[in-house]
Amino acid sequence: MQANHLTFVYLQFASKVSGNFNANKTMSLVNAFEWRYATKKYDPSRQLSEEQVDDLLRTVQLAPSSYGLQPYQFITVTDPAKLEQISRAAFGQPQITTASRVLVVAVETNISEATVKAYIDKAAIVRETDRQNLEAREQFVNSKLSGLSPAQKIDWAEKQAFLAVGILVSAAAEAGIDASPMEGFDRRQLDQILDLPTKNLQSTLLFALGYRSADDEFARIPKVRKTKAELFTTV
């Protein structure tokens, strides 16, 4: 009797908590997006912990991607000499030299049947299924990707990478961590600095993380956005 009562109270509590939790989640993300902005200048005295960075990167790892192939890498750059070079390739934008973390988002340039094979091999192990059960899937994905030119494959990979970047922007904002996606850089220079072509990679975005500087004026300028009527239509 006592146990039943406690179970009932617990379930009531749990459903309240999960109900509130979901409601708060939606609200907190909207609030987080009101708070966030593309941070231009970071406070170099405030560094992120390894745990904070790990949690953020876990959301990137869990991001959805077409066919699950995740045709990208997020490269953390810590070498001060390389950061100095990257800063120059990014036209001296202050995010690079002031942020706690600088990531380079790069896409794979050698997407092929081998890419799909590696995914299917892994899926068979993770899902504890005979590889043969996944062969129809493998053929389907290969048939889709083989219709793309090398340039189209890179475009496709960049779309997948940008979805993961969007998730990283959201995760950072929700955690109260500042972030800056940046495409203002010379891609060829950045690729050379990190020797990306030899790794079959091509840079697509720079991404800075940390805490905003108190004197970053961009924190105070109002957001410019399309109106709802301009942005959302119904047919």
Ligand SMILES: Cc1cc2nc3c(=O)[nH]c(=O)nc-3n(C[C@H](O)[C@H](O)[C@H](O)COP(=O)(O)O)c2cc1C
């Ligand atoms: C893909 C992408 C690339 C961007 N590149 C740069 C950049 O190189 N330098 C910069 O200062 N801001 C960059 N931004 C920031 C945008 O200018 C900014 O997000 C936009 O003006 C909206 O302002 P808010 O993010 O502060 O609300 C970039 C944003 C995105 C999404």
